[in-house]
Structure formats: structure tokens, C-alpha cells
Amino acid sequence: MTDAGVDGSSARTLAEQLEDLRRIAELQAPILRNLLITQRYHDLSRGLTRVLGPASANWSTFATWASKTAGQSIREEDIPPELIEFLKREAQLETRLKRFYAALGPLARFAPRLDPFELARAIIREVAQQIAEGNLRVFAELAPLFAELVARFGEGRGSEREEAAFLAKLEAGPAEQGGQDALKAAFQSYFSARQLENHGERIELILLGNVRIGLHEQTRLQPNIAGALDAPFSESVYERFGAAGPKFLHRPLRALLRFGVRLFAGELQDDWQRLATRLLMRLAAPNGDEIPLGRDLPPERFDPLLAQLTNPELIAFLGRYDSDLSTTRGSAAVNWTLLDDRMRFIGELFRVSQRDPSWFDQPFSESQRLDIAAGRVPPGPL
Numbered sequence: 001m002t003d004a005g006v007d008g009s010s011a012r013t014l015a016e017q018l019e020d021l022r023r024i025a026e027l028q029a030p031i032l033r034n035l036l037i038t039q040r041y042h043d044l045s046r047g048l049t050r051v052l053g054p055a056s057a058n059w060s061t062f063a064t065w066a067s068k069t070a071g072q073s074i075r076e077e078d079i080p081p082e083l084i085e086f087l088k089r090e091a092q093l094e095t096r097l098k099r100f101y102a103a104l105g106p107l108a109r110f111a112p113r114l115d116p117f118e119l120a121r122a123i124i125r126e127v128a129q130q131i132a133e134g135n136l137r138v139f140a141e142l143a144p145l146f147a148e149l150v151a152r153f154g155e156g157r158g159s160e161r162e163e164a165a166f167l168a169k170l171e172a173g174p175a176e177q178g179g180q181d182a183l184k185a186a187f188q189s190y191f192s193a194r195q196l197e198n199h200g201e202r203i204e205l206i207l208l209g210n211v212r213i214g215l216h217e218q219t220r221l222q223p224n225i226a227g228a229l230d231a232p233f234s235e236s237v238y239e240r241f242g243a244a245g246p247k248f249l250h251r252p253l254r255a256l257l258r259f260g261v262r263l264f265a266g267e268l269q270d271d272w273q274r275l276a277t278r279l280l281m282r283l284a285a286p287n288g289d290e291i292p293l294g295r296d297l298p299p300e301r302f303d304p305l306l307a308q309l310t311n312p313e314l315i316a317f318l319g320r321y322d323s324d325l326s327t328t329r330g331s332a333a334v335n336w337t338l339l340d341d342r343m344r345f346i347g348e349l350f351r352v353s354q355r356d357p358s359w360f361d362q363p364f365s366e367s368q369r370l371d372i373a374a375g376r377v378p379p380g381p382l
Helices: 014-026 030-052 059-074 081-090 093-110 116-156 160-168 181-193 199-229 235-242 247-279 312-319 339-353 366-373
Strands: 282-284 290-292
Touching (some): 030 181, 059 282, 116 160, 116 235, 199 312
């Protein structure tokens, strides 16, 4: 694996860049793959400034830090104390397990014995699997398109006919049905932006492109986001515990566990989703900051060029998720499993951050980048 990026700094051809992205997507080591995905998003982000100009963050700029955040889950770095507390107190795990074992009668001696810490570790593993799958899914689809965008349209290159040919390759239909209509509209916004002399109008069109790609990405990620947040209620978390006893009991124990999980989820799932959104979910940001997804963004932090929106399409798009575009109040996601909640927060985040140059910072130190390029997971905190 080479260190050459796709930001135009190397002399590699588009075919070589696409091959590099394909190799990353095919890696079977999820931790190293995530690190490479994060770095390539950064490379693509820098490359896209050659298409859109250096004054605005693009979707790949934010994807860099979202992918870095995903890496924390993929590496299973820690068990949040809030998760243990939820299992012990809100979920009353120990009380429920006692009732469960009592109902098994003589079979109870073969049933798995769970404690909150052991179950929390199984949940973290399920979260890691879901996040790694989503991280790969989005990268495999979008990174090659961005690489082609940089190669064909950087530095003012590319005619309207070439733009139309690029857009024509995208699949028709909504994202939830496998289509790329939102992507097509997003790239059209990018193409329109690069033709404009008026800086304010250009910035708004780039934001429109960013949030449209965000909608496509978040729609694609819906199963993985729901799967990660619902991990405490996932049957797969409990299946291995049902396989702990003698083989002849595996099937009935699994059936009993599935029944127990359905009862467990029916009473607690919504509370857990809200609790996890409010307490656990944070986005890694430049300078070592973290942005809580379950809290409002800082009030009235809009850049002057984006404080008073004028583009009708942008206003209509953001207005689908946010009833008051004059303030960041209410931007907090209440339940991250809900697409509208995510889009409200993401739209506000992109808008307040688009003109902040720190989002273009490198996600890793120089020594870490050397290790990652050599196919090694760097030591120490990432």
C-alpha cells in the first residue's frame, strides 16, 4: 500500500488512484482499512479544492472526521460507563436474568451466565462490526467518484458535455432503492458552483452539494446506524451465549434467548436510543475537539456568507429538517437512528463549519501516516 494520495500531489493516473481505492476497500483488516479510508478521505478533500476552490469544506472534508470517529468504535477502544449503567439500572439486567433462569427450570444449569461487563463487551463488538461495514460501504461507493471528479474537473478542466457524461453514469432512483439521484443532484450543485463568480452564491451551492451527499450517505448507512445503536437488543449479540452449553441445547437456548431479547427490546429500545444519542455519540473534530451529536451546536455561529441564505433550493432542502434556519437552537439529534434527526444536525454542522479551515487539518500525525502507509496500525492513541 503506497502513501500517494488522490489530491493531485502525486503523478499517478486516475486508473492507479482507483486501483489504490479498490485495494483499500478489499482489505480484510477493519482497523487498518478504516485508517486508510480516513486518510484517503483527507486526500480527496484536499483534491476537491482544485474543483471547488479552497475557501469551503466539501463533503469529503467532513467525511474524514466522521471516519476517524468511526475508527474509535471499530477499534473497540473502551466500554462507556454509561452502557454498564444502562444494563445494570435502566435495563435491570440482573433482575431480568434471574427471572429468565427461573423460567428455564432444570435447563437453567446449561444456560449462559451473563454479567453486565461481559454483555457490554459483546455489544461493543457488534457496534464495531456495524460501523466498520458502514464505513466501508460509503467509501467503496463515493471515493472512486470523488477521485474521478478531481482527475477530470480539477483546475477548471472539463466541459459541460463531460459533466453531463459524468452525471449520466450514476444510477437512477432514490438511495433507499440503490439509486444515486441525490448524488446526481449534489454533483450538479458542485458543477454549478464552480462556474460562479459571486463568492456567496458559490458557497451556498457547495453547501447544497454537501448536504445532498450527506442525505445519500445517511440513507445508505441507515441499516448500520440502526444496527449499531440497537446492538444491546441484537439477537447476534446473544447467540454466542446461547451456544455456550451442550450442543443438543443450542437450538432451544437460542430460541429462548431470542424470545427474551424481543421482550427486552420492546420495553427499553426507544429509551436506549435516546440515551445513547445524548450521552455517547460524539464526532471527532480538528484540534482534538469532540462535538456531541445530542446537543445543540453553539448558538449563532454561522459564517457571514451563510448566515442569510438566498439559494431557494438550499433553503427548501434544509427546511425539510429544520423549521428555523435563523438559529442553531434545536440542532441536537434526539434519536440518531432517525434519518430526519441526523439530517437536521448534519445540515447545521456543515453550515456552521463549512468556512472553518481547521477541518482541512491532517487527521493523523506524520509518524502515524508513515505507519498507515506501510500497512501498520500506529501505536498509541489515534
